[in-house]
Amino acid sequence: MGCGALKQLPAILSSFGSKIFIVTDPGVAQQPFFDLLQKNLHNHGFQTSIFQDVLPDPPVDVFETCAAQASEFKPSCFLGIGGGSALDVTKIVAVLEKHHCSLASLFGIDQVPGRGTPSVLISTTAGTGSEVTPIAVVSDEENQLKKGIVSDFLIANHAVVDPNLCTTLPAWPTAYTGMDALTHAIEAYTNRYSVPLIDGYAIEAIRLIARYLPTACHHGSDLAARYAMSRASMLGGMCLGSVNTAAVHALAYPLGGRFKVPHGVANSLLLPHVMEFNMPAVAERYQIVAEAMGRGDGDVVAAVDQLSAEVGTNRTMTEFGVTQDELPSMAADAMQVTRLLGNNPREMCEQDALAIYQAAL
Ligand SMILES: [Fe+2]
Structure with a gap:
């Protein structure tokens, strides 16, 4: 590298x-x-x-x-x-x-x-x-x-x-691929099967993304920012192999499969809502994620929302043609992704998935 x-x-x-x-x-x-x-x-x-x-x-x-x-x-x-x-x-x-x-x-x-x-x-x-x-x-x-x-x-x-090789990537894909990397790191760090070695990779990735993603988006030729994001992405990848993701990625699958929402966008718009849901199970770990993101008051969901707004991935599912009627079958489809849902720190049932989709609509 x-x-x-x-x-x-x-x-x-x-x-x-x-x-x-x-x-x-x-x-x-x-x-x-x-x-x-x-x-x-x-x-x-x-x-x-x-x-x-x-x-x-x-x-x-x-x-x-x-x-x-x-x-x-x-x-x-x-x-x-x-x-x-x-x-x-x-x-x-x-x-x-x-x-x-x-x-x-x-x-x-x-x-x-x-x-x-x-x-x-x-x-x-x-x-x-x-x-x-x-x-x-x-x-x-x-x-x-x-x-x-x-x-x-x-x-x-x-x-x-x-x-x-990333310096010519436009702001929008830079933003949503970066938010995908953030999701990998957060879902690994707060995973039911998190492990100490990978925790270090995850926290470093979260820190780098919070600090450098806005610059990589808005000043694409900034090599320090691109280097930091490439490193964060690779660290996020290391998290995937050893620990993997959880409910955000499971719920993102139907959005990509049916509505062609880019993978990183789907994760980005679901991430804050899944984090709200997971809060009772991993409050202490979220506190550390908030610190890594530079959020002194510990409000991790606000930190993610703010980053998402700064880089322009703060979208809703409605913008991609998702309607209220689709949500129950999407929740049923997401329940099929058991290999990821089983990693989630808080058990998620179909009603929970439906409520998260509703919040993200
Ligand atoms: Fe991903």
């Missing part, structure tokens, strides 16, 4: 062989650095094949099309470049290409048969931390649900975090 870390890429890739399959999205593929990176790889003697059709919240067919293209190329290594979606596709396709299994067979926890073809991941946003997580999320469009795949076998061989 570091400004200029990308220069180490040829040396990293050379340990795996010379055939590199690059997975990215159309936005990244148009960036000047992407062209330079490819030329640099060719100058170092690498052969490349590119899949650049990753969509946000990638559906099943993106994974399958990418895997088919990769199987023809027979790469020695996968190189994922982008936000969480491109990195998630890379992690899964590396497994599909090696093990010739179906995508559906991987859904859930520990269903991946083994490590895939080697992979190197480069993040171009500061939020998901996907470059260091054992998790990928797939959109099941037929059932309007997002499904998780969790396995230690998904952890990449290398992650390259170069904050220079």
Whole structure:
């Protein structure tokens, strides 16, 4: 990790062989650095094949099309470049290409048969931390649900975090990806299964995000702010692998699946309401979160609200077309995400989820 870390890429890739399959999205593929990176790889003697059709919240067919293209190329290594979606596709396709299994067979926890073809991941946003997580999320469009795949076998061989790549990210995605990272850290720190080692990562991420996210949004070329956010995002990713998230992410799934609300926005608008709900169970920990956010009076919900307002993610579900009528079925869908709800520090039933959606409407 570091400004200029990308220069180490040829040396990293050379340990795996010379055939590199690059997975990215159309936005990244148009960036000047992407062209330079490819030329640099060719100058170092690498052969490349590119899949650049990753969509946000990638559906099943993106994974399958990418895997088919990769199987023809027979790469020695996968190189994922982008936000969480491109990195998630890379992690899964590396497994599909090696093990010739179906995508559906991987859904859930520990269903991946083994490590895939080697992979190197480069993040171009500061939020998901996907470059260091054992998790990928797939959109099941037929059932309007997002499904998780969790396995230690998904952890990449290398992650390259170069904050220079984030400087062109516009304010809005900077804001909501940053709020996603904040949610990872808060949900890990106040998790039913929190652990001391990860607590340190989480608190450091919370401190960095509260201090630097507004600058990263409003002064995108500020490298100190971008560095801090890249670091916070990576620390948030480390929290995901060891502890994972809880009810905010569970309740965010139906918003992403049905209404295409960007993942970070969904988290951002639910976070204060879930925190209010969780308050009786983790009041002391929230006090420490408030301190890390620089909120002297300990009002952690106000601290999150204020940050959200400062960076412009303080939206409502109504703005994304969610209506009162949808809420009961959304609450029922959220209850299906038991792998995350089970982590929540306070037990949440369907009525509780419905009340939280109502508050966030
Ligand atoms: Fe997230």
